[in-house]
Amino acid sequence: MKILASAFALAILPTLAIPAPPANAQDKPTWAFPVTDKEQPDIKPNTAPRSAAGSAKSYTRAQADNMFDIPDWYPEMYPKLPKIVANGNAPNVRACGSCHLPVGAGHDESAYVAALPAAYFIRQMNDYRSGARKGSGTMQQIGQAITDAEIKEAADYFASLKAPKWHRVVETDAVPKTYIGQGNKRLIHPDGGTEPIGNRIITVPEDEEIVLYRDPRKGFVSYVPKGALAKGAELVAGVPGKTVNCAICHGPDLKGVADIPPIAGRTATYTVRQLFMMKSGERAGPQAALMKQVVANLGLDDMLNIAAYTASLDP
Ligand code: HEC
Protein backbone atom coordinates (compact mmCIF):
# COMPACT_ATOMS: atom_id res chain seq x y z
CA MET A 1 0.00 0.00 0.00
CA LYS A 2 2.79 2.35 1.01
CA ILE A 3 4.61 1.87 -2.30
CA LEU A 4 1.42 2.35 -4.23
CA ALA A 5 0.57 5.49 -2.32
CA SER A 6 3.96 7.07 -2.90
CA ALA A 7 3.92 6.07 -6.56
CA PHE A 8 0.59 7.80 -6.81
CA ALA A 9 1.98 10.82 -4.99
CA LEU A 10 4.95 10.94 -7.36
CA ALA A 11 2.65 10.81 -10.36
CA ILE A 12 0.62 13.81 -9.24
CA LEU A 13 3.39 15.80 -7.57
CA PRO A 14 4.67 17.60 -10.66
CA THR A 15 1.32 19.32 -11.00
CA LEU A 16 1.33 20.49 -7.37
CA ALA A 17 3.61 22.72 -5.38
CA ILE A 18 6.14 20.41 -3.76
CA PRO A 19 5.92 21.05 -0.04
CA ALA A 20 9.20 21.55 1.75
CA PRO A 21 9.78 18.91 4.44
CA PRO A 22 8.31 19.85 7.81
CA ALA A 23 10.51 21.89 10.10
CA ASN A 24 11.56 19.70 12.99
CA ALA A 25 14.14 19.71 15.74
CA GLN A 26 16.79 17.87 13.68
CA ASP A 27 16.99 20.53 11.02
CA LYS A 28 17.00 23.42 13.44
CA PRO A 29 19.63 25.78 11.97
CA THR A 30 22.09 26.03 14.87
CA TRP A 31 23.62 29.20 13.40
CA ALA A 32 20.31 31.01 13.94
CA PHE A 33 19.78 29.66 17.48
CA PRO A 34 23.09 30.54 19.17
CA VAL A 35 23.90 28.76 22.45
CA THR A 36 26.95 29.70 24.58
CA ASP A 37 29.90 27.43 23.63
CA LYS A 38 31.06 25.10 26.42
CA GLU A 39 34.65 25.92 25.57
CA GLN A 40 35.40 29.63 25.57
CA PRO A 41 38.52 31.30 24.18
CA ASP A 42 40.96 32.29 26.90
CA ILE A 43 40.27 36.02 27.25
CA LYS A 44 41.16 37.86 30.44
CA PRO A 45 38.03 39.62 31.70
CA ASN A 46 38.34 43.37 31.92
CA THR A 47 37.15 44.49 35.35
CA ALA A 48 37.98 48.22 34.97
CA PRO A 49 35.14 50.72 34.49
CA ARG A 50 34.59 51.75 30.87
CA SER A 51 33.65 55.22 29.76
CA ALA A 52 32.24 56.17 26.36
CA ALA A 53 32.58 59.24 24.14
CA GLY A 54 29.90 61.82 24.90
CA SER A 55 28.57 59.94 27.94
CA ALA A 56 28.94 61.16 31.52
CA LYS A 57 28.58 57.56 32.76
CA SER A 58 31.01 54.74 33.31
CA TYR A 59 30.28 51.08 34.04
CA THR A 60 32.24 47.88 34.60
CA ARG A 61 31.21 44.77 32.63
CA ALA A 62 29.51 43.41 35.77
CA GLN A 63 27.54 46.64 36.19
CA ALA A 64 26.59 46.69 32.51
CA ASP A 65 25.31 43.10 32.89
CA ASN A 66 23.14 43.90 35.94
CA MET A 67 19.70 42.71 34.84
CA PHE A 68 17.93 44.77 37.53
CA ASP A 69 19.70 48.08 37.01
CA ILE A 70 20.64 48.56 33.39
CA PRO A 71 23.37 50.89 32.14
CA ASP A 72 21.91 54.25 31.15
CA TRP A 73 24.71 55.40 28.83
CA TYR A 74 22.90 58.10 26.85
CA PRO A 75 19.69 59.26 28.62
CA GLU A 76 19.19 61.93 25.92
CA MET A 77 18.90 59.23 23.20
CA TYR A 78 15.59 57.82 24.51
CA PRO A 79 12.58 58.84 26.63
CA LYS A 80 12.69 58.52 30.42
CA LEU A 81 12.94 54.79 31.18
CA PRO A 82 9.95 53.27 32.99
CA LYS A 83 10.91 51.15 36.00
CA ILE A 84 10.03 47.88 34.25
CA VAL A 85 12.46 48.71 31.40
CA ALA A 86 15.30 49.96 33.64
CA ASN A 87 14.93 47.70 36.70
CA GLY A 88 12.40 44.99 35.97
CA ASN A 89 10.76 43.47 39.04
CA ALA A 90 13.08 41.12 40.94
CA PRO A 91 13.46 38.21 41.22
CA ASN A 92 11.68 36.87 38.11
CA VAL A 93 11.12 39.84 35.83
CA ARG A 94 14.46 41.02 34.51
CA ALA A 95 14.69 44.56 33.13
CA CYS A 96 13.51 44.65 29.50
CA GLY A 97 16.17 47.23 28.62
CA SER A 98 18.98 44.87 29.57
CA CYS A 99 18.58 42.55 26.57
CA HIS A 100 16.42 44.75 24.33
CA LEU A 101 18.41 47.96 25.14
CA PRO A 102 16.78 51.30 25.97
CA VAL A 103 16.61 52.00 22.20
CA GLY A 104 14.74 48.71 21.74
CA ALA A 105 16.95 47.38 18.94
CA GLY A 106 18.37 44.52 21.03
CA HIS A 107 21.13 42.08 20.25
CA ASP A 108 21.30 39.28 17.69
CA GLU A 109 20.20 36.63 20.22
CA SER A 110 17.20 38.57 21.58
CA ALA A 111 14.73 40.65 19.57
CA TYR A 112 14.32 44.08 18.01
CA VAL A 113 11.29 45.50 19.82
CA ALA A 114 11.54 49.24 19.01
CA ALA A 115 8.36 50.59 17.40
CA LEU A 116 6.42 47.33 17.68
CA PRO A 117 2.68 48.09 17.80
CA ALA A 118 1.64 47.97 21.48
CA ALA A 119 -1.26 45.59 20.76
CA TYR A 120 1.13 43.16 19.03
CA PHE A 121 3.67 43.46 21.88
CA ILE A 122 1.00 42.72 24.51
CA ARG A 123 -0.23 39.71 22.50
CA GLN A 124 3.30 38.27 22.41
CA MET A 125 3.65 38.61 26.18
CA ASN A 126 0.34 36.78 26.61
CA ASP A 127 1.53 34.06 24.20
CA TYR A 128 4.75 33.63 26.20
CA ARG A 129 2.65 33.47 29.36
CA SER A 130 0.31 30.79 27.97
CA GLY A 131 3.15 28.82 26.40
CA ALA A 132 1.70 29.21 22.89
CA ARG A 133 4.96 30.97 21.96
CA LYS A 134 8.19 29.21 22.87
CA GLY A 135 11.78 29.74 21.77
CA SER A 136 12.96 31.75 24.78
CA GLY A 137 12.94 30.30 28.30
CA THR A 138 13.62 33.79 29.65
CA MET A 139 10.59 35.30 27.97
CA GLN A 140 8.33 32.44 29.05
CA GLN A 141 9.51 32.93 32.65
CA ILE A 142 9.00 36.70 32.42
CA GLY A 143 5.56 36.14 30.87
CA GLN A 144 4.54 34.08 33.88
CA ALA A 145 5.75 36.61 36.45
CA ILE A 146 5.02 40.03 34.90
CA THR A 147 1.78 41.93 35.64
CA ASP A 148 -0.59 43.22 32.95
CA ALA A 149 0.15 46.80 34.04
CA GLU A 150 3.90 46.22 33.62
CA ILE A 151 3.36 44.67 30.18
CA LYS A 152 1.38 47.72 29.12
CA GLU A 153 4.04 50.09 30.42
CA ALA A 154 6.78 48.24 28.52
CA ALA A 155 4.63 47.96 25.36
CA ASP A 156 3.85 51.70 25.35
CA TYR A 157 7.50 52.61 25.95
CA PHE A 158 8.88 50.49 23.09
CA ALA A 159 5.99 51.46 20.76
CA SER A 160 6.90 55.14 21.31
CA LEU A 161 10.48 54.70 20.04
CA LYS A 162 11.74 55.52 16.56
CA ALA A 163 13.11 52.33 14.96
CA PRO A 164 16.88 52.81 14.56
CA LYS A 165 18.83 51.48 11.55
CA TRP A 166 20.62 48.61 13.29
CA HIS A 167 21.69 46.11 10.65
CA ARG A 168 24.08 46.13 7.73
CA VAL A 169 23.81 43.15 5.40
CA VAL A 170 26.84 42.03 3.39
CA GLU A 171 26.87 39.25 0.76
CA THR A 172 30.05 37.20 0.93
CA ASP A 173 31.66 33.77 0.42
CA ALA A 174 33.81 33.88 3.55
CA VAL A 175 33.14 35.05 7.11
CA PRO A 176 35.35 35.73 10.12
CA LYS A 177 35.68 32.74 12.45
CA THR A 178 33.31 33.23 15.38
CA TYR A 179 32.34 31.61 18.66
CA ILE A 180 29.27 31.90 20.88
CA GLY A 181 30.23 33.83 24.02
CA GLN A 182 28.38 34.22 27.33
CA GLY A 183 24.70 35.06 26.96
CA ASN A 184 24.40 33.29 23.56
CA LYS A 185 26.27 36.12 21.88
CA ARG A 186 28.15 35.45 18.64
CA LEU A 187 31.54 37.18 18.63
CA ILE A 188 34.57 37.20 16.33
CA HIS A 189 37.12 34.62 17.48
CA PRO A 190 40.22 36.29 18.97
CA ASP A 191 42.46 33.85 17.04
CA GLY A 192 41.26 35.43 13.77
CA GLY A 193 40.90 33.61 10.45
CA THR A 194 38.02 33.10 8.05
CA GLU A 195 35.84 30.19 6.96
CA PRO A 196 33.31 29.56 4.17
CA ILE A 197 29.89 31.01 4.96
CA GLY A 198 27.97 27.95 3.68
CA ASN A 199 24.20 28.22 4.02
CA ARG A 200 24.29 30.44 7.10
CA ILE A 201 23.79 33.99 8.26
CA ILE A 202 26.60 35.09 10.56
CA THR A 203 25.77 38.18 12.60
CA VAL A 204 28.46 39.95 14.61
CA PRO A 205 28.68 43.31 16.38
CA GLU A 206 29.84 46.32 14.36
CA ASP A 207 31.85 47.14 17.50
CA GLU A 208 32.28 44.37 20.06
CA GLU A 209 32.98 46.62 23.04
CA ILE A 210 29.83 48.64 22.39
CA VAL A 211 27.73 45.48 22.34
CA LEU A 212 29.39 43.85 25.37
CA TYR A 213 28.79 46.96 27.49
CA ARG A 214 25.18 47.25 26.26
CA ASP A 215 25.92 50.68 24.84
CA PRO A 216 22.98 51.55 22.53
CA ARG A 217 24.83 53.41 19.78
CA LYS A 218 25.69 50.70 17.27
CA GLY A 219 24.26 47.46 15.96
CA PHE A 220 25.33 44.55 13.85
CA VAL A 221 26.63 43.36 10.51
CA SER A 222 25.06 40.23 9.02
CA TYR A 223 27.06 38.25 6.51
CA VAL A 224 24.83 36.37 4.07
CA PRO A 225 25.59 34.07 1.11
CA LYS A 226 26.00 35.69 -2.32
CA GLY A 227 22.68 36.03 -4.14
CA ALA A 228 20.59 35.88 -0.94
CA LEU A 229 19.28 39.45 -1.24
CA ALA A 230 17.87 39.05 -4.76
CA LYS A 231 16.32 35.66 -3.95
CA GLY A 232 14.86 37.09 -0.75
CA ALA A 233 13.33 40.05 -2.59
CA GLU A 234 11.68 37.65 -5.03
CA LEU A 235 10.18 35.52 -2.25
CA VAL A 236 8.94 38.55 -0.30
CA ALA A 237 7.04 39.70 -3.41
CA GLY A 238 5.30 36.31 -3.45
CA VAL A 239 6.16 33.21 -5.50
CA PRO A 240 3.18 31.06 -6.52
CA GLY A 241 3.38 27.65 -4.84
CA LYS A 242 6.03 28.89 -2.40
CA THR A 243 4.73 31.81 -0.42
CA VAL A 244 2.48 34.86 -0.34
CA ASN A 245 3.38 38.53 -0.87
CA CYS A 246 4.32 39.74 2.62
CA ALA A 247 3.14 43.30 1.89
CA ILE A 248 -0.50 42.13 1.84
CA CYS A 249 -0.41 41.97 5.63
CA HIS A 250 2.84 43.67 6.72
CA GLY A 251 2.21 46.80 4.62
CA PRO A 252 3.75 48.08 1.35
CA ASP A 253 7.07 48.98 3.00
CA LEU A 254 6.92 46.01 5.42
CA LYS A 255 6.78 48.45 8.32
CA GLY A 256 3.66 46.91 9.82
CA VAL A 257 -0.06 47.73 9.72
CA ALA A 258 -2.26 48.14 12.83
CA ASP A 259 -1.35 45.21 15.10
CA ILE A 260 0.63 43.32 12.43
CA PRO A 261 4.32 43.81 13.22
CA PRO A 262 6.99 45.47 11.06
CA ILE A 263 9.50 43.04 9.53
CA ALA A 264 11.78 45.56 7.74
CA GLY A 265 15.22 46.25 9.23
CA ARG A 266 14.87 43.65 11.98
CA THR A 267 17.52 41.12 13.03
CA ALA A 268 18.12 38.52 10.29
CA THR A 269 18.74 35.54 12.58
CA TYR A 270 15.69 36.51 14.65
CA THR A 271 13.54 36.44 11.51
CA VAL A 272 14.86 32.97 10.62
CA ARG A 273 14.05 31.76 14.14
CA GLN A 274 10.48 33.07 13.90
CA LEU A 275 9.79 31.63 10.43
CA PHE A 276 11.27 28.30 11.57
CA MET A 277 9.25 28.20 14.80
CA MET A 278 6.03 29.24 13.09
CA LYS A 279 6.53 26.28 10.77
CA SER A 280 7.53 23.83 13.53
CA GLY A 281 4.61 24.97 15.71
CA GLU A 282 6.80 26.27 18.56
CA ARG A 283 5.31 29.71 17.86
CA ALA A 284 1.60 29.14 17.65
CA GLY A 285 -0.23 32.08 19.19
CA PRO A 286 -3.75 32.86 17.92
CA GLN A 287 -2.54 35.40 15.33
CA ALA A 288 0.49 33.35 14.29
CA ALA A 289 -2.07 31.14 12.55
CA LEU A 290 -2.13 33.78 9.79
CA MET A 291 1.55 32.96 9.11
CA LYS A 292 0.93 29.20 8.74
CA GLN A 293 0.23 29.31 5.01
CA VAL A 294 3.11 31.76 4.49
CA VAL A 295 5.74 29.38 5.92
CA ALA A 296 4.22 26.00 4.97
CA ASN A 297 6.27 25.57 1.78
CA LEU A 298 9.41 27.45 2.82
CA GLY A 299 12.67 25.53 3.19
CA LEU A 300 15.57 26.74 5.35
CA ASP A 301 17.32 28.41 2.44
CA ASP A 302 14.14 30.33 1.59
CA MET A 303 13.90 31.51 5.21
CA LEU A 304 17.55 32.56 5.10
CA ASN A 305 17.07 34.53 1.87
CA ILE A 306 13.90 36.24 3.14
CA ALA A 307 15.59 37.20 6.42
CA ALA A 308 18.68 38.56 4.64
CA TYR A 309 16.51 40.75 2.44
CA THR A 310 14.14 42.06 5.14
CA ALA A 311 17.07 42.82 7.49
CA SER A 312 18.68 44.91 4.74
CA LEU A 313 15.66 47.24 4.45
CA ASP A 314 15.29 50.45 6.43
CA PRO A 315 13.25 49.77 9.59
C1 HEC B 1 17.69 38.01 29.30
C2 HEC B 1 17.30 38.67 28.08
C3 HEC B 1 15.90 39.25 27.96
C4 HEC B 1 15.26 40.11 28.83
C5 HEC B 1 15.75 40.64 30.16
C6 HEC B 1 14.00 40.42 28.21
N1 HEC B 1 13.88 39.80 27.00
FE1 HEC B 1 12.31 39.93 25.72
N2 HEC B 1 13.22 38.62 24.45
C7 HEC B 1 14.40 37.95 24.71
C8 HEC B 1 14.58 36.91 23.75
C9 HEC B 1 15.75 35.94 23.71
C10 HEC B 1 13.46 36.97 22.87
C11 HEC B 1 13.05 36.03 21.75
C12 HEC B 1 14.01 35.78 20.69
C13 HEC B 1 13.54 34.74 19.71
O1 HEC B 1 12.38 34.28 19.69
O2 HEC B 1 14.34 34.38 18.93
C14 HEC B 1 12.64 38.07 23.33
C15 HEC B 1 11.46 38.48 22.71
C16 HEC B 1 10.62 39.45 23.20
C17 HEC B 1 9.41 39.89 22.54
C18 HEC B 1 8.90 39.43 21.19
C19 HEC B 1 9.27 40.43 20.11
C20 HEC B 1 8.59 40.22 18.79
O3 HEC B 1 8.95 40.92 17.82
O4 HEC B 1 7.68 39.39 18.70
C21 HEC B 1 8.82 40.81 23.37
C22 HEC B 1 7.52 41.54 23.11
C23 HEC B 1 9.67 40.94 24.53
N3 HEC B 1 10.76 40.12 24.39
C24 HEC B 1 9.37 41.74 25.61
C25 HEC B 1 10.16 41.83 26.77
C26 HEC B 1 9.78 42.56 27.96
C27 HEC B 1 8.47 43.29 28.14
C28 HEC B 1 10.81 42.43 28.85
C29 HEC B 1 10.93 43.03 30.25
C30 HEC B 1 9.87 42.79 31.19
C31 HEC B 1 11.83 41.59 28.22
N4 HEC B 1 11.39 41.24 26.97
C32 HEC B 1 13.02 41.23 28.81
C33 HEC B 1 15.29 38.26 25.73
C34 HEC B 1 15.02 39.06 26.82
Ligand code: HEC
Ligand atom coordinates in the same frame (compact mmCIF):
# COMPACT_ATOMS: atom_id res chain seq x y z
C1 HEC C 1 -2.15 36.82 5.91
C2 HEC C 1 -1.38 37.85 6.57
C3 HEC C 1 0.15 37.70 6.56
C4 HEC C 1 0.98 37.52 5.49
C5 HEC C 1 0.62 37.38 4.02
C6 HEC C 1 2.33 37.51 6.03
N1 HEC C 1 2.30 37.69 7.38
FE1 HEC C 1 3.88 37.65 8.66
N2 HEC C 1 2.67 37.92 10.25
C7 HEC C 1 1.29 38.07 10.19
C8 HEC C 1 0.77 38.26 11.52
C9 HEC C 1 -0.69 38.47 11.90
C10 HEC C 1 1.87 38.21 12.39
C11 HEC C 1 1.85 38.34 13.91
C12 HEC C 1 1.62 37.01 14.54
C13 HEC C 1 1.43 37.08 16.06
O1 HEC C 1 0.79 38.00 16.53
O2 HEC C 1 1.98 36.19 16.72
C14 HEC C 1 3.04 38.00 11.56
C15 HEC C 1 4.33 37.88 12.06
C16 HEC C 1 5.46 37.73 11.28
C17 HEC C 1 6.81 37.65 11.80
C18 HEC C 1 7.23 37.73 13.25
C19 HEC C 1 7.57 39.16 13.59
C20 HEC C 1 8.13 39.34 14.96
O3 HEC C 1 8.40 40.49 15.36
O4 HEC C 1 8.32 38.35 15.67
C21 HEC C 1 7.64 37.51 10.72
C22 HEC C 1 9.14 37.38 10.75
C23 HEC C 1 6.80 37.51 9.53
N3 HEC C 1 5.48 37.64 9.91
C24 HEC C 1 7.30 37.40 8.25
C25 HEC C 1 6.49 37.37 7.11
C26 HEC C 1 7.02 37.21 5.78
C27 HEC C 1 8.49 37.11 5.45
C28 HEC C 1 5.94 37.18 4.94
C29 HEC C 1 5.92 37.00 3.44
C30 HEC C 1 6.73 35.90 2.90
C31 HEC C 1 4.75 37.33 5.75
N4 HEC C 1 5.13 37.45 7.06
C32 HEC C 1 3.46 37.35 5.26
C33 HEC C 1 0.53 38.04 9.04
C34 HEC C 1 0.98 37.81 7.75
